[in-house]
Amino acid sequence: MQEDEKYQKLKDIIQVYLPEDVSVSDIHPTSNFVTELNINSANLVDIVLDVEDAFNIRLENEDMDQMQTVEDALKIIDSKLS
Amino acid sequence: MNNKEILALLPYDEPFLFVDDLQEINNEGAKGSFHFKEQLDFYKGHFKDNPVTPGVILTECCAQIGLVCLGIYLIGDEDYDTSNILIGMSSSEMEFLQPVFPGEKVTVISKRIYYRFNKLKCEVKMYNEMNVIVCKGTLSGMLKGVKK
Numbered sequence: 303m304q305e306d307e308k309y310q311k312l313k314d315i316i317q318v319y320l321p322e323d324v325s326v327s328d329i330h331p332t333s334n335f336v337t338e339l340n341i342n343s344a345n346l347v348d349i350v351l352d353v354e355d356a357f358n359i360r361l362e363n364e365d366m367d368q369m370q371t372v373e374d375a376l377k378i379i380d381s382k383l384s
Numbered sequence: 385m386n387n388k389e390i391l392a393l394l395p396y397d398e399p400f401l402f403v404d405d406l407q408e409i410n411n412e413g414a415k416g417s418f419h420f421k422e423q424l425d426f427y428k429g430h431f432k433d434n435p436v437t438p439g440v441i442l443t444e445c446c447a448q449i450g451l452v453c454l455g456i457y458l459i460g461d462e463d464y465d466t467s468n469i470l471i472g473m474s475s476s477e478m479e480f481l482q483p484v485f486p487g488e489k490v491t492v493i494s495k496r497i498y499y500r501f502n503k504l505k506c507e508v509k510m511y512n513e514m515n516v517i518v519c520k521g522t523l524s525g526m527l528k529g530v531k532k
Binding site: 348 | 474475498500524
């Protein structure tokens with residue numbers, strides 16, 4: 303899978319959980335899930351579970367702790383896929 | 385952790401404790417009951433001269449038995465300090481099928497959908513004494529324990 307394809311797939315997942323005051327165009331690789339995209343901890347878990355299904359991987363608690371930004375998520379996905 | 389220990393750790397008290405008894409608890413779910421006594425304060429106003437248990441209270445009862453009791457059990461299993469648990473309901477989707485009148489005793493049965501990254505999501509069902517389902521739905525909450 304190409305990097306931009308992964309990014310798009312991730313953005314599609316994140317989009318579902320964005321609060322009303324944040325739009326898809328606000329999602330950038332450097333965006334922080336909690337402080338910039340205003341995603342709460344409960345929805346962040348949903349994003350992780352959707353990522354697991356979409357990429358057929360499994361994340362651990364340490365991965366969750368490291369997943370602050372969209373870029374972090376992509377790195378974790380890459381490491382699990384490799 | 386046994387049923388009594390879990391009840392003792394519930395972070396609620398009257399007038400907002402909606403668990404009397406736990407009959408079953410394991411990794412997959414919980415079963416417990418509550419008696420809605422006629423003297424409960426909200427019956428004075430919901431509704432005027434026609435007391436019926438409010439849906440939010442039924443939801444709360446489902447959450448305390450189905451989500452919080454189960455959550456404490458699961459957290460206790462992970463070697464967390466159970467006397468210091470932070471709990472927050474994060475979503476609820478309920479359907480109310482039958483009224484619950486003052487004096488009724490209800491039983492809540494919850495089934496775990498998942499418990500991951502501190503989030504517990506459950507399917508809950510509440511039955512009356514005739515074993516008729518009065519409400520059902522899906523509840524989730526965040527549970528944060530402090531490591532021992």
